[in-house]
Amino acid sequence: MNSAHIDSRTTKTFQRIWRYGPLLLWLVLISFASSSEFSALNTSQIFQPLILWIFPNLSEEHVAAVHFLMRKVAHFSEYAVLGVLSARAFSSSANDFIKRYWFQVALFLILCYALLDEFHQSFVPSRTASIYDSAIDAAGGLTALLIFRAWQNRRRALRVSPAVDD
Numbered sequence: 660m661n662s663a664h665i666d667s668r669t670t671k672t673f674q675r676i677w678r679y680g681p682l683l684l685w686l687v688l689i690s691f692a693s694s695s696e697f698s699a700l701n702t703s704q705i706f707q708p709l710i711l712w713i714f715p716n717l718s719e720e721h722v723a724a725v726h727f728l729m730r731k732v733a734h735f736s737e738y739a740v741l742g743v744l745s746a747r748a749f750s751s752s753a754n755d756f757i758k759r760y761w762f763q764v765a766l767f768l769i770l771c772y773a774l775l776d777e778f779h780q781s782f783v784p785s786r787t788a789s790i791y792d793s794a795i796d797a798a799g800g801l802t803a804l805l806i807f808r809a810w811q812n813r814r815r816a817l818r819v820s821p822a823v824d825d
Contacts, residue, residue, distance in 0.1 A: 742803025
């Protein structure tokens with residue numbers, strides 16, 4: 660093999676790692692967040708004192724409600740990040756099918772992982788599985804995909820449209 664061929668393979672490997680590495684790491688992080696370490700009981704030990712420090716006059720019920728809301732926002736946010744990372748990876752894929760249908764491929768990944776995540780939680784004693792959490796996850800991922808597509812379309816339109824002089 661000549662050095663140009665080796666350099667080309669090395670470059671392609673690096674590009675794949677750069678494209679898919681963050682996505683794979685985020686999937687691992689989501690799986691870790693699905694473990695008992697991130698159960699409501701464990702996160703309440705961290706966040707309830709913080710909530711009371713910020714809002715010292717809140718009742719116990721309101722603290723629990725804020726904690727619940729924080730957990731749901733975390734679901735939405737972690738899957739929004741998954742949406743951005745999957746859009747980033749798939750929209751620039753070297754595979755023509757994936758690149759062409761990046762939105763659908765990314766949405767499929769998000770939906771499957773959201774359902775798989777809750778299924779996994781059904782086996783963790785300190786966690787509860789909820790189809791509603793999967794819906795929140797999917798909403799976060801879909802929101803990010805739609806924003807990414809709108810941003811991509813806007814960038815494309817700005818590149819195509821001629822400059823207007825006043």
